[in-house]
Amino acid sequence: MIKAVMVMNTQGKPRLAKFYEYLPVEKQQELIRSVFGVLCSRAENVSNFIEAESIFGPDSRLVYKHFATLYFVCVFDSSENELAVLDLIQVFVETLDKCFKNVCELDIVFNYSKIHTILDEIIFGGQVLETSSTEVMKAIEEISKCSLSFFSLCVCEACTSMHMTFSPFALYLY
Numbered sequence: 001m002i003k004a005v006m007v008m009n010t011q012g013k014p015r016l017a018k019f020y021e022y023l024p025v026e027k028q029q030e031l032i033r034s035v036f037g038v039l040c041s042r043a044e045n046v047s048n049f050i051e052a053e054s055i056f057g058p059d060s061r062l063v064y065k066h067f068a069t070l071y072f073v074c075v076f077d078s079s080e081n082e083l084a085v086l087d088l089i090q091v092f093v094e095t096l097d098k099c100f101k102n103v104c105e106l107d108i109v110f111n112y113s114k115i116h117t118i119l120d121e122i123i124f125g126g127q128v129l130e131t132s133s134t135e136v137m138k139a140i141e142e143i144s145k146c147s148l149s150f151f152s153l154c155v156c157e158a159c160t161s162m163h164m165t166f167s168p169f170a171l172y173l174y
Contacts, residue, residue, distance in 0.1 A: 061080075
């Protein structure tokens with residue numbers, strides 16, 4: 001099971017943190033600081049796999065990937081394969097690149113809800129749902145279409161109710 005997904009910059013500021021087990025906010029912040037402490041102290045030529053038992057408790061592992069100014073981190077237990085989780089990070093980053101045309105830190109900051117939607121299409125409740133970037137993009141496009149049609153419906157209903165409010169009959173009554 002995936003325990004957490006984090007994206008943080010090279011200064012340690014979390015840009016995305018999703019925990020799939022309940023933890024108080026203070027504990028989450030402490031874990032994020034601990035993970036960053038481990039990541040920034042590692043050399044670039046070492047493995048991306050870390051035993052995370054000292055941070056997240058027994059049976060915990062951590063996989064990360066460093067892209068430009070961002071660390072993408074997954075914490076998981078022994079039921080997940082380390083290479084599969086590393087590939088999952090790659091799928092997440094590829095999907096972000098497709099959505100934002102060469103994703104950067106600001107895209108994550110200013111499109112927070114879309115990032116969570118993308119992540120929820122890949123991992124939900126700590127379980128891996130989809131491992132194909134193409135399939136995730138199809139789902140995201142469908143969600144966007146539904147959102148746009150819902151928004152236009154709401155705007156249309158708002159216009160209709162506004163027209164009804166300002167009808168000549170309503171003006172005559174006032």
